[in-house]
Amino acid sequence: MESPKPSIVYRYKNGLYVNLTNRCPTACVFCVKNTWKMDYRGSNLNLGGADPSPAEVIALAKEEWAAAPFEEFVFCGYGEPTMRLEAMLTCARMIKNGRAAPLPRALKVRLNTNGLANAVWGRNVVPELKGLIDSVHVSLNTADPAQWLALMRPLEPWASDGYEKVKEFIREASLLLPEIFVTAVEDKDIDTEKFKALAERLGAETRIRPRLEAPGD
Ligand code: SF4
Numbered sequence: 358m359e360s361p362k363p364s365i366v367y368r369y370k371n372g373l374y375v376n377l378t379n380r381c382p383t384a385c386v387f388c389v390k391n392t393w394k395m396d397y398r399g400s401n402l403n404l405g406g407a408d409p410s411p412a413e414v415i416a417l418a419k420e421e422w423a424a425a426p427f428e429e430f431v432f433c434g435y436g437e438p439t440m441r442l443e444a445m446l447t448c449a450r451m452i453k454n455g456r457a458a459p460l461p462r463a464l465k466v467r468l469n470t471n472g473l474a475n476a477v478w479g480r481n482v483v484p485e486l487k488g489l490i491d492s493v494h495v496s497l498n499t500a501d502p503a504q505w506l507a508l509m510r511p512l513e514p515w516a517s518d519g520y521e522k523v524k525e526f527i528r529e530a531s532l533l534l535p536e537i538f539v540t541a542v543e544d545k546d547i548d549t550e551k552f553k554a555l556a557e558r559l560g561a562e563t564r565i566r567p568r569l570e571a572p573g574d
Pocket residue numbers: 381382383384385387388389390434435436437470471
């Protein structure tokens with residue numbers, strides 16, 4: 358059977374989610390994009406290399422808003438949104454400066470990320486997010502660098518100092534952005550107390566989320 362048209366935006370709970378790219382600097386063991394065959398609860402998130410422009414994203418978001426308003430605009434798809442940093446910031450800027458009306462300027466804009474943006478771009482990008490991204494959720498998963506490598510499986514050249522770069526990203530975000538969570542996928546081998554303590558030291562709140570197993574979880 359032919360896959361449905363790729364979804365650039367899709368709904369989940371009270372948010373509109375934006376699938377900006379399928380590129381990712383990690384191959385996390387818990388990622389469901391392969392087992393779910395690029396489907397996410399009925400949306401085909403396989404962009405086939407055709408990453409959308411900010412204008413396309415905002416046009417689709419306006420259509421969705423007209424159909425039913427949403428509470429959050431979330432960069433989160435089968436790929437790492439910050440691989441398209443400029444496109445992501447352009448979308449957010451259009452919302453925040455009123456060029457995406459009827460989307461309200463006050464609409465909460467969230468980034469779900471693996472936190473490797475500073476490593477990928479070779480600079481501290483967090484100041485560029487200020488005033489545009491209201492909330493960041495970083496999938497850090499562990500306080501143990503070796504376990505991070507095993508869980509996140511970063512691609513070269515981001516493996517060697519990736520973990521430290523992610524912690525740096527979180528620390529910077531905690532200083533400059535309104536809301537920062539570090540998340541972990543539930544796993545009996547993760548020391549949750551150490552993870553929470555690390556999050557606190559980095560200035561972030563903690564969220565433990567269930568592992569997705571089958572579509573519909
Ligand atoms: S960061 Fe997200 S898209 Fe990339 S491999 Fe991990 S879970 Fe999958």
